[in-house]
Amino acid sequence: MKKTALFLMLFFVSAALAEVQAPYAQVELVSGTKQKAQFLGIANDTVSLGGYIKNKFTVVKFPKSQFKSIVGEDGTDLLNLFPAKPDSTTADTTARIIDSAASETADSTATADSAAIADSSAQAPVADANGTPKADSGTEITHKLFLGFETVVIPQHGIERLDAFTFALLQELDSTFKKANIESAPGCSDRACLQEFWKDRGERDMFFGKVSHAKHPDSVVLEITRAFYEEELPTIYRSAITVSRSNMLQDMTKDGSATNLAKELLGLPVQKKLPRSYIHVETDPESATISRPEKDAICKSPCTFAVTDTGKIEIDAYWTVDQHLWGAQTFVRPLPGDTTKVSLKLKRITPEIKIVSNPVGAEIFPGQGEITRSSESIGTTPQKFSLTTPGMAYMRLRKEGYRDTLVQFFVAPVPEINLDIALEHLTDFDEVRKQQDWQRERNKARIGKILMGSSVAPAIIGALFLYLAQQDYDEAEDIKDALKMPSAAKGENFNAKIKKNKDLVDSGDKKNIIGGSLVGAGAVLFGLGFFLTF
Numbered sequence: 001m002k003k004t005a006l007f008l009m010l011f012f013v014s015a016a017l018a019e020v021q022a023p024y025a026q027v028e029l030v031s032g033t034k035q036k037a038q039f040l041g042i043a044n045d046t047v048s049l050g051g052y053i054k055n056k057f058t059v060v061k062f063p064k065s066q067f068k069s070i071v072g073e074d075g076t077d078l079l080n081l082f083p084a085k086p087d088s089t090t091a092d093t094t095a096r097i098i099d100s101a102a103s104e105t106a107d108s109t110a111t112a113d114s115a116a117i118a119d120s121s122a123q124a125p126v127a128d129a130n131g132t133p134k135a136d137s138g139t140e141i142t143h144k145l146f147l148g149f150e151t152v153v154i155p156q157h158g159i160e161r162l163d164a165f166t167f168a169l170l171q172e173l174d175s176t177f178k179k180a181n182i183e184s185a186p187g188c189s190d191r192a193c194l195q196e197f198w199k200d201r202g203e204r205d206m207f208f209g210k211v212s213h214a215k216h217p218d219s220v221v222l223e224i225t226r227a228f229y230e231e232e233l234p235t236i237y238r239s240a241i242t243v244s245r246s247n248m249l250q251d252m253t254k255d256g257s258a259t260n261l262a263k264e265l266l267g268l269p270v271q272k273k274l275p276r277s278y279i280h281v282e283t284d285p286e287s288a289t290i291s292r293p294e295k296d297a298i299c300k301s302p303c304t305f306a307v308t309d310t311g312k313i314e315i316d317a318y319w320t321v322d323q324h325l326w327g328a329q330t331f332v333r334p335l336p337g338d339t340t341k342v343s344l345k346l347k348r349i350t351p352e353i354k355i356v357s358n359p360v361g362a363e364i365f366p367g368q369g370e371i372t373r374s375s376e377s378i379g380t381t382p383q384k385f386s387l388t389t390p391g392m393a394y395m396r397l398r399k400e401g402y403r404d405t406l407v408q409f410f411v412a413p414v415p416e417i418n419l420d421i422a423l424e425h426l427t428d429f430d431e432v433r434k435q436q437d438w439q440r441e442r443n444k445a446r447i448g449k450i451l452m453g454s455s456v457a458p459a460i461i462g463a464l465f466l467y468l469a470q471q472d473y474d475e476a477e478d479i480k481d482a483l484k485m486p487s488a489a490k491g492e493n494f495n496a497k498i499k500k501n502k503d504l505v506d507s508g509d510k511k512n513i514i515g516g517s518l519v520g521a522g523a524v525l526f527g528l529g530f531f532l533t534f
Contacts, residue, residue, distance in 0.1 A: 026071045027039075282342070292314060317329075353386070360382060363380050374533075448533030462515040465518060
């Protein structure tokens with residue numbers, strides 16, 4: 001019975017204390033942030049403030065060093081009014097008020113360190129890795145703290161841009177990163193002091209940046225140090241890169257160097273750059289084009305180029321003069337970090353491509369474009385043909401009942417290139433029908449072209465007959481004019497000319513009919529062929 005009464009008494013006392021209205025004050029942080037809040041007192045160099053967040057009374061705690069001023073409504077300097085340690089009844093009562101309010105709203109209480117880092121006087125509660133809020137300032141904080149760069153090497157506006165860029169990069173890799181200024185720890189002039197300052201406030205993972213001179217005057221060294229407290233003593237990690245002084249941010253983004261720097265510190269996997277090797281090529285004659293299979297031209301000999309390959313690689317050299325190809329090919333195994341020298345003597349060659357398909361009899365179409373009914377093949381497999389331009393080449397193979405195959409190959413400066421292609425049998429009905437339709441259309445186009453070609457002969461012969469007919473008509477007209485002369489009296493010669501005139505007219509008529517018919521037939525054949533072809 002006594003225990004029950006004591007419990008009820010404590011409950012009503014707690015409730016009464018929670019409802020105590022603390023005086024309001026105007027609060028200003030060192031960072032310049034201002035806020036009006038209930039002043040609950042100062043205990044152990046920690047300022048407690050109260051207010052309502054989402055209709056719940058919430059208590060937040062700040063280190064005293066974070067405040068520039070706390071002024072009451074009556075103008076009282078509350079920041080310096082209370083002693084550093086509570087030794088009076090008023091301080092004890094205030095502490096009980098804080099504890100009572102915090103126990104009622106533990107799920108919405110923010111720690112002093114999280115408020116100082118986020119530079120806000122109304123911060124949401126800190127959460128652990130699983131998203132669970134932590135109300136007590138003594139609990140472990142899971143976020144990472146970036147304190148920016150320190151330097152005398154570059155101007156302040158450069159440091160501000162560097163800080164912003166690096167912090168954005170870190171947040172992309174880990175969203176728990178928060179930012180704080182080095183000046184937020186008054187009285188600290190070195191990194192060890194900063195570490196202790198933030199460690200005392202619950203921080204366990206801190207990142208410090210530093211910019212220093214590089215060996216070359218036009219470069220600077222960007223170094224980031226990570227102090228990670230798994231136990232009482234920190235584990236220190238360091239990573240650095242060298243960048244251009246004038247193009248600092250550009251160099252940081254080039255080749256992902258800044259990202260790799262951050263990943264190394266966070267323990268994330270970093271794609272290491274492969275060691276470079278160098279190949280120096282000389283040719284006889286000079287000015288030959290140097291390339292690798294399936295790659296564009298690299299340089300003109302003599303030249304040196306870098307590779308990251310670790311195995312044997314192919315090097316091609318070619319030179320074209322008067323439409324003749326001169327070339328050579330060799331294989332090189334690069335030495336990591338060293339230069340391998342190659343000397344090639346060019347010879348006149350004509351690369352011959354031999355293409356074989358299984359099954360044989362596939363038509364070969366040049367290029368990589370789709371095959372249409374007007375596409376012309378260059379032969380059927382097996383087939384040999386010559387190419388005089390090194391580089392990538394493409395062909396399509398088509399055989400009825402088999403899937404079209406695109407053949408891609410590199411024309412190297414070697415005498416012979418063999419291609420062996422296995423065709424895939426068609427099983428899809430729609431594809432088979434589509435291929436059959438193409439074959440029919442192609443046959444029609446072929447017939448059309450044959451008819452168009454055939455129309456030429458009758459048209460030419462018909463035109464010849466028309467010409468000969470006109471010749472007969474002209475000769476008959478001459479004889480007719482001669483018969484009209486007075487001296488041409490009726491006689492044997494006169495009768496012979498009349499007969500010849502009649503024969504010429506008849507011959508011209510026949511030739512005219514034949515010629516016209518042939519020309520008409522040619523026109524019909526051409527029109528029909530044109531229709532079938534197009």
